[in-house]
Amino acid sequence: MGRKQTRICADQQACSLLRAALLSILLCGPQHVLSDSDEAALTEWEVWKSSHGISYDESDDMHRRAIWEENKRLIEDSNQGFFMGIRPFSMAMNKYGDLTKQEYQILQGANINAQFVRRGREVSAWRLRHNAKKFDSWFVDYRKMGYVTEVKDQGYCGSCWAFSTTGAIEGQIYKKTGQLVSLSEQNLVDCSKQYGTYGCSGAWMANAYDYVVNNGLQSTNTYPYTSVDTQPCYYDSRLAVAHIKDYRFIPKGDEQALADAVATIGPITVAIDADHSSFLFYSSGIYDEPNCNPNNLSHAVLLVGYGSEDGQDYWIIKNSWGSSWGEGGYMRLIRDGRNTCGIASYALYPIL
Numbered sequence: 001m002g003r004k005q006t007r008i009c010a011d012q013q014a015c016s017l018l019r020a021a022l023l024s025i026l027l028c029g030p031q032h033v034l035s036d037s038d039e040a041a042l043t044e045w046e047v048w049k050s051s052h053g054i055s056y057d058e059s060d061d062m063h064r065r066a067i068w069e070e071n072k073r074l075i076e077d078s079n080q081g082f083f084m085g086i087r088p089f090s091m092a093m094n095k096y097g098d099l100t101k102q103e104y105q106i107l108q109g110a111n112i113n114a115q116f117v118r119r120g121r122e123v124s125a126w127r128l129r130h131n132a133k134k135f136d137s138w139f140v141d142y143r144k145m146g147y148v149t150e151v152k153d154q155g156y157c158g159s160c161w162a163f164s165t166t167g168a169i170e171g172q173i174y175k176k177t178g179q180l181v182s183l184s185e186q187n188l189v190d191c192s193k194q195y196g197t198y199g200c201s202g203a204w205m206a207n208a209y210d211y212v213v214n215n216g217l218q219s220t221n222t223y224p225y226t227s228v229d230t231q232p233c234y235y236d237s238r239l240a241v242a243h244i245k246d247y248r249f250i251p252k253g254d255e256q257a258l259a260d261a262v263a264t265i266g267p268i269t270v271a272i273d274a275d276h277s278s279f280l281f282y283s284s285g286i287y288d289e290p291n292c293n294p295n296n297l298s299h300a301v302l303l304v305g306y307g308s309e310d311g312q313d314y315w316i317i318k319n320s321w322g323s324s325w326g327e328g329g330y331m332r333l334i335r336d337g338r339n340t341c342g343i344a345s346y347a348l349y350p351i352l
Contacts (some may be wrong), residue, residue: 205346267318
């Protein structure tokens with residue numbers, strides 16, 4: 001993508017200290033005398049690049065800075081509405097600040113028209129409702145129940161489909177065994193292409209489930225993530241720690257059935273329309289994008305619960321863009337029966 005990751009800091013702690021020092025100089029300008037060269041270097045753009053370990057050649061730097069400044073204006077304009085109480089969520093600059101629209105679409109990784117996607121067997125909405133009535137759960141959060149591994153980061157690879165798949169299987173293994181094991185997304189990226197997946201170029205999660213049904217899956221410890229799809233498959237069945245028998249889809253567009261599945265089954269694999277700058281730079285609050293299209297499913301995430309705040313219901317989704325994105329790597333998405341962003345258009349879960 002034209003990015004060059006530089007080794008500015010030896011470790012994360014050093015990066016944090018550098019960032020703090022730069023910001024301190026910026027914030028305390030009147031009390032600190034800077035040379036002309038210091039002042040030229042310590043712009044917001046330079047601080048942003050330093051904090052993320054990024055550098056560019058001179059010509060590319062101007063181009064990238066123009067993209068970053070446009071995104072910065074967009075974020076500031078949106079946040080004015082948030083602070084005035086007009087928008088229910090805030091946005092913030094993050095590590096994706098200099099991405100073009102095309103690069104952002106690569107980052108997503110599930111951009112096929114949902115109307116033409118193969119679906120598998122569906123679970124009965126009536127059965128889900130019947131089972132859910134026994135729980136009568138107004139709030140569900142599997143993060144607090146031990147089902148959910150740490151927030152992961154797919155890097156600049158459209159492998160969101162693999163993270164959404166492993167997350168649901170991790171939850172079911174915990175439900176069955178009480179052991180939370182981080183499963184290998186790289187195992188899926190490298191080895192499931194013959195099942196219809198495309199590595200860093202995206203996939204549908206049912207195809208990934210097909211691979212696991214037939215092969216099993218290793219853990220992250222024995223098959224670590226590399227964020228590239230150019231290496232061969234290293235899968236070793238002797239090291240497999242996850243096996244599933246099948247999977248089921250939630251009835252398409254049925255938010256009640258989806259909520260019932262979350263309440264009674266566990267974390268659910270879902271696809272959503274994330275093809276908006278408001279999603280890319282989401283920071284906090286209950287996300288409600290009026291331009292979301294339930295048939296434009298561009299990104300895979302993990303649905304880990306639901307709740308309500310000040311009378312507004314929401315879904316809790318786990319993203320795979322690291323913990324610095326959103327609310328610690330998570331988003332609250334509006335839940336109002338309109339199938340916002342297609343949350344219930346392509347939802348499925350594994351059967352162990």
